Amino acid sequence: MSSASMPEGSSSVAVQRVREHIVEFVCDSGEGAQTAGQLLGTVAAKSGHGVWTVEIIPAEIEPPVRSRAGASGNRVRMGRDAVTNMGDGADVVVAFNEQVLYSRIDVGAFKRGTVILLERKWAEDQSQVVRAAYADAIVEFGKVGYDVVEVPMEAECMRVVEDPRRGKNIWALGMVTWLYDLDVATVETELGKKLRSKGEDVVARSLELLSAGYSWAAGHLRFRYRVDCAPRDEARVVMNGNEALALGTMAAGIEVCSMYPITPATSVSHYLARSLKNVGGFVHQAEDEISAMGFAVGAAYAGKTPVTVTSGPGLALKSEFIGLAVMAELPLVIIDVQRGGPSTGLPTRVEQGDLLTALFGQPGDTPKIVIAPSTIEECFHDVVLARKLAETFRGPVILLSDANLATGQQPFRRPVPNEAWLSPPVDRCDWDPQVPPFAWDPETGLSSRPIPGQTGGAHVVTGLAHDERSRVAYESPVNQRAIAARSRKLATLFKSLRAPAIHGADHGELLVVGWGSTRGAIEEAVDRIRADGGAVSSVHLRFLSPLEPGLADIFRRFERVMTVEVNYSDDADDPTVPKEARRYAQLAWLLRARTLCDVECWSRVPGMPLPPGTIETELRARLDAVGVSSARSEGPPQGRGASA
Amino acid sequence: MTKLPKAWYMDGRLRHLALADYEGTTPRWCPGCGDHAALATVQRLLRDEQIPPDQAVVVSGIGCSSRFPHYIHTYGxxxxxxxxxxxxxGVRARRPDLHLFVVTGDGDCCAIGTAHWIHSIRYNMKMTVMLFDNNIYGLTKMQTSPTTPKGGRSNTHPEGAPLSPLNPLSITLSIANVSFVAQTADWVPAHFASIVKRAHAHPGLAFIRVLQRCPHYMDHHWEPIQSDPRRQLLLFHPEGVPAQANDQRAFPERLEHDPSDLARAREVASRTDVWPLGVLYRNPCAERYDLDTAVGLGMSGADKLAALERELTQFEV
Known part of the structure; x- marks a missing residue:
């Protein structure tokens, strides 16, 4: 099949131009909606759009079919400008059954006017129960204001293939390709790349299905969209956060990744398992999280800056070795792709619950650097940064990503790798035996170290309290001096940091402070309120330990300061919680301690990213409560009647 | 100008290394503790092999024996x-050049570190692992260890240990890809030295269990074993520790044991009437994980950048 065989779209359908749209594919697990969504995301990025994709992940590997809990798929938000988060209600949803839609409705994924392209085969199912459920859903969805379009997906697929369960996703992608007037040749190229490993037959059949879906849409759909496109002349790449962390690891010249499988971090190692050897490194899958960390500690001691990749439960297990890495001042990078906690928690879901653990998770005083990327692009660059910080400040650096960044795809400027990022960590010349292995500079706490094999440098690294020569020392003044030296390194880094940039005006009614993956949603909410004249700004922190300087000065320029976070806090007005017993969100806790400002917080643990609309509503309520107008302007009309 | 033959040049830093070159801080183990003998044995090995102190690494855990690195002058x-x-x-993974020793104890290896023990045997990365087994926790003052004999009194089991001990030799010999298992004792220094020498030369992970006196807490246990040569079974073989001229006097109980025979090794290891001393098992052809982990060492920066650009191109839109 060639793209020339694609029929021209029915000329009687007017194409509506939109500034941005959100499309979801949802189905039972294993029906390929994630593949379709990822392909749409890639094609949209290739077409020059800003894109953000979010995976819709069921909790189980094979949940029962047609179940609310089984929803699997992908959300693609594509726009003219850069897209920084998953957005609010979807514009178009492709669903392979009606049951999976309920779980999406429960989390507020749709809005009035959402177009649902729904597989209609259930209307003629053998089971009366299924037929009734389908009919009920159609009525119910109509009442809520969704615009349901029944599509005979499986029947149409069967014109091309015998088993429609294999390939229905590609047929649906063909339908969406027509619906958004996407370049067919680009879709075909990406489809070919994606399925290449499955053989020529599969690729050929998929191209047929794509074409069939496209033709059906052209012949039957009475609406069509085109998302505006801004011209771009820079080379861009599109990937998810875990892929960006993996590529960042390679670009940082890290040769050793030691890990133990844990959701949602494992895909970083999956990528590295295939590719780290291409840059001369290797991935060690250890027998447990503790050993993965110990292996990294050993590699760091031997002169290689390693990375270990984990999530909350793994971070807990690594704690003892993290303490040792601080004590022995060994440079290594710990990537924590956070998930819902505590304990096993919500393995596939989003939370920012490990901040305080990262900072304070070890017994004793364990100062260490903690940074958090807030975009996919930062996931890449922050590994390079983390490695440099680990070596310069001679200790572990924790990088806090989360499940939102892990699976979200976003295009960004293609990085230009630099040989300086790869340079070996230490000089291997002879060591002057007069220089102790911990020659702590009294002002900075910094020192350099001899590594095994370096002539003249033999010494014993120990987790016991030790002096400059690394000799076990129980004397009080030595212990005070050594702990102060390790702490001083954070003050030294702090002095080199700049105050964070303020998004919006540098003074006003309300300042929102965030960290990590919430950046895009917070800034979009702030922009919407500012567009209506609300005096809201935001600040997003990349350095959590040490915190960025100048925060108290910035906070004083606003009437109110609050954090927005995806971790637990008691609501201020909760009647069951006495004011003095109120537990704050984690960053708020930290900021209150560090700035002595009355930093408020609003946080939720929905297991998913906070949509900008939800944040917007909360911020407007805060402004309204103190009598400051944040009048919501009339939003653009929604649904398929909308035009930009 | 005439040139001197290359072999006549001498690196000014090279000289004969003496035992004093391997002395660390003064050992603070109890008088009569088997750790002293172990320290001297390893120092002699390094001297005999003329290994520069800066080329050797000794890694230890926590416990009496794990103080070892402080008392030897190498990287530790x-x-x-x-x-x-x-x-x-982690050290071995990217540093095939270093001489690597691990010092651990019966609590360290056979209790809190059991998972790592099992898997390290399977990884079979080149290193000499010495399990100093005195059958008791010493540093924390006399608690039951996994090798404490049944009935042995301790501060955690004042009525006597309720369970039979585990056998570190049998366990190690049952792990997939095991490549070298030996047993020696701190009171037979010549035997100890020959075992450590074989272990150090072994291409893989060499596991040595060292039976070790704890005069402070376990003298009543070890003294009868040490002083009764009939409770020790000397294993000899050209592929293990070869028979010596004076063996007969010191070891009335002897057994010729071929260390390539795993089934026999397991039999010998499980004997409870005697303590076998010698190389129980040796397979120089076992798979070595450290050969995999070292792949790619020395790749040039230019090659890495080129590979990275290829990776990024896959994601280009």
Whole structure:
């Protein structure tokens, strides 16, 4: 099949131009909606759009079919400008059954006017129960204001293939390709790349299905969209956060990744398992999280800056070795792709619950650097940064990503790798035996170290309290001096940091402070309120330990300061919680301690990213409560009647 | 100008290394503790092999014996309780050049570090692992260890240990890809030295269990074993520790044991009437994980950048 065989779209359908749209594919697990969504995301990025994709992940590997809990798929938000988060209600949803839609409705994924392209085969199912459920859903969805379009997906697929369960996703992608007037040749190229490993037959059949879906849409759909496109002349790449962390690891010249499988971090190692050897490194899958960390500690001691990749439960297990890495001042990078906690928690879901653990998770005083990327692009660059910080400040650096960044795809400027990022960590010349292995500079706490094999440098690294020569020392003044030296390194880094940039005006009614993956949603909410004249700004922190300087000065320029976070806090007005017993969100806790400002917080643990609309509503309520107008302007009309 | 033959040049830093070159701080183990003998044995090995102190690394856990690195002058890493093996694996992974020794104890290896022990045997990365087994926790003052004999009194079992001990030799010999298992004792220094020498030369992970007196807490246990040669079974073989002229006097109980015979090794290891001393098992052809982990060492920066650009191109839109 060639793209020339694609029929021209029915000329009687007017194409509506939109500034941005959100499309979801949802189905039972294993029906390929994630593949379709990822392909749409890639094609949209290739077409020059800003894109953000979010995976819709069921909790189980094979949940029962047609179940609310089984929803699997992908959300693609594509726009003219850069897209920084998953957005609010979807514009178009492709669903392979009606049951999976309920779980999406429960989390507020749709809005009035959402177009649902729904597989209609259930209307003629053998089971009366299924037929009734389908009919009920159609009525119910109509009442809520969704615009349901029944599509005979499986029947149409069967014109091309015998088993429609294999390939229905590609047929649906063909339908969406027509619906958004996407370049067919680009879709075909990406489809070919994606399925290449499955053989020529599969690729050929998929191209047929794509074409069939496209033709059906052209012949039957009475609406069509085109998302505006801004011209771009820079080379861009599109990937998810875990892929960006993996590529960042390679670009940082890290040769050793030691890990133990844990959701949602494992895909970083999956990528590295295939590719780290291409840059001369290797991935060690250890027998447990503790050993993965110990292996990294050993590699760091031997002169290689390693990375270990984990999530909350793994971070807990690594704690003892993290303490040792601080004590022995060994440079290594710990990537924590956070998930819902505590304990096993919500393995596939989003939370920012490990901040305080990262900072304070070890017994004793364990100062260490903690940074958090807030975009996919930062996931890449922050590994390079983390490695440099680990070596310069001679200790572990924790990088806090989360499940939102892990699976979200976003295009960004293609990085230009630099040989300086790869340079070996230490000089291997002879060591002057007069220089102790911990020659702590009294002002900075910094020192350099001899590594095994370096002539003249033999010494014993120990987790016991030790002096400059690394000799076990129980004397009080030595212990005070050594702990102060390790702490001083954070003050030294702090002095080199700049105050964070303020998004919006540098003074006003309300300042929102965030960290990590919430950046895009917070800034979009702030922009919407500012567009209506609300005096809201935001600040997003990349350095959590040490915190960025100048925060108290910035906070004083606003009437109110609050954090927005995806971790637990008691609501201020909760009647069951006495004011003095109120537990704050984690960053708020930290900021209150560090700035002595009355930093408020609003946080939720929905297991998913906070949509900008939800944040917007909360911020407007805060402004309204103190009598400051944040009048919501009339939003653009929604649904398929909308035009930009 | 005439040129001197290359072999006549001498690196000014090279000289004969003496035992004093391997002395660390003064050992603070109890008088009569088997750790002293172990320290001297390793120092002699390094001297005999003329290994520069800066080319050797000793990694240890926590416990009496794990103080070892402080008392020997090499690079040393006195790490965490039970976890010297993961650290040593991380060292070995990208440093095939170093001489690597691991010092661990019966609490360290056979209790808190058991998972690492099992898997390190399977990884079979080149290193000499010495389990100093005195059948008791010494540093924390006399608690039951996994090798404490049944009925042995301790501060955690004042009525006597309720369970039979585990057998570190049998366990190690049952792990997939095991490549070298030996047993010696601190009171037979010549035997100890020949075992350590074989272990150090072994291409893989050499596991040595060293039976070790604890005069402070376990003298009543070890003294009868040490003083009764009939309770020790000398294993000899050209492929293990070869028979010596004076063996007969010191070891009335002897057994010719071929260390390539795994089934016999397991039989010997499980004997409860005698303590076998010698190389129980040796397979120089076992798979070595450290050969995999070292792949790619020395790749040039230019090659890495080129590979990275190829990776990025896959994501280009």
């Amino acid at each position: 890493f006195h790490g965490l309780h039970g976890r010297p093996l993961p650290i040593a694996e």
